[in-house]
Amino acid sequence: MRLVIARCSVDYVGRLTAHLPMSPRLILMKADGSVSIHADDRAFKPLNWMNPPCRLRESEDDSGRKVWTVTHGKSGEKLVLTIEEIQHDSSHELGVDPGLRKDGVEAHLQELLAEHITTLGEGYTLIRREYPTAIGPVDILCRDGEGHTVAVEIKRRGEIDGVEQLSRYLELLNRDPVITPVRGIFAAQEIKPQARVLANDRDISCVTLDYEALRGIESDVPRLF
Structure with missing residues (x-):
């Protein structure tokens, strides 16, 4: 899993369009290819996300800011992150999760x-x-x-x-x-x-x-x- 805290804006381009203005956010990129954008509230619910299968392409815009484009492999819909500043970037190997176990399942x-x-x-x-x-x-x-x-x-x-x-x-x-x-x-x-x-x-x-x-x-x- 890759954890990135960055000041960024986010645009979702597809059947629906959505825009998140520039602000500090947490970006989660998981081993299954999913990408989700989080604020420091709303518990588990992301502000926006892209489910797998998808691919991430990194580039720069005319002003030199990093642009991460996440494209869905089937629908072609895109999640475009324009990054002004990266405050934290780390990767962690979590391995295979044993799954949720409850007493009496x-x-x-x-x-x-x-x-x-x-x-x-x-x-x-x-x-x-x-x-x-x-x-x-x-x-x-x-x-x-x-x-x-x-x-x-x-x-x-x-x-x-x-x-x-x-x-x-x-x-x-x-x-x-x-x-x-x-x-x-x-x-x-x-x-x-x-x-x-x-x-x-x-x-x-x-x-x-x-x-x-x-x-x-x-x-x-x-x-x-």
């Missing part, structure tokens, strides 16, 4: 549920986590107490999109003669009413997960709705 819920699969019902056994399909991995594939295959989609907040996603997995999995028939369970800490209606219409069971109970495994009795 889907990955941890998946791990806990796979470890304690009988939370879904007596006799359940795990086949595997992240079961691969042509359209992406199923969170959990398991067998119920009667030996039938069950695909489980896990969300922290269960909405219609999650039910649609599980429906696509089920359609594909049920083409496999080795594991068919496969039924679905939509599991989440909170499930929206619209998602429940759609799941019930598609014969998909809904399970509300109690994260704290899963962590402590206070009860093996599932809550089916």
Whole structure:
């Protein structure tokens, strides 16, 4: 990441035009090619920006001021920075970011549920986590107490999109003669009413997960709705 504090003006040229007059600003240039212009307020929101793919070209105007032109690779729109004075210019190698981790997010819920699969019902056994399909991995594939295959989609907040996603997995999995028939369970800490209606219409069971109970495994009795 390159951090530049400079007295500059900024012009955005494209479908819309915008102008920021000459003033001290922070310029962020990230490894993905994005460029954003910040003032000393407004929290995280930049004054203007250009998302990748884009390229930066440095030149000078007639008065000798530096001109940085950032051009979007697809739209051709431009972010033109005219720099009067650079007060700070440094580069930092941040490496690969591990991503945001929150207590109780889907990955941890998946791990806990796979470890304690009988939370879904007596006799359940795990086949595997992240079961691969042509359209992406199923969170959990398991067998119920009667030996039938069950695909489980896990969300922290269960909405219609999650039910649609599980429906696509089920359609594909049920083409496999080795594991068919496969039924679905939509599991989440909170499930929206619209998602429940759609799941019930598609014969998909809904399970509300109690994260704290899963962590402590206070009860093996599932809550089916």
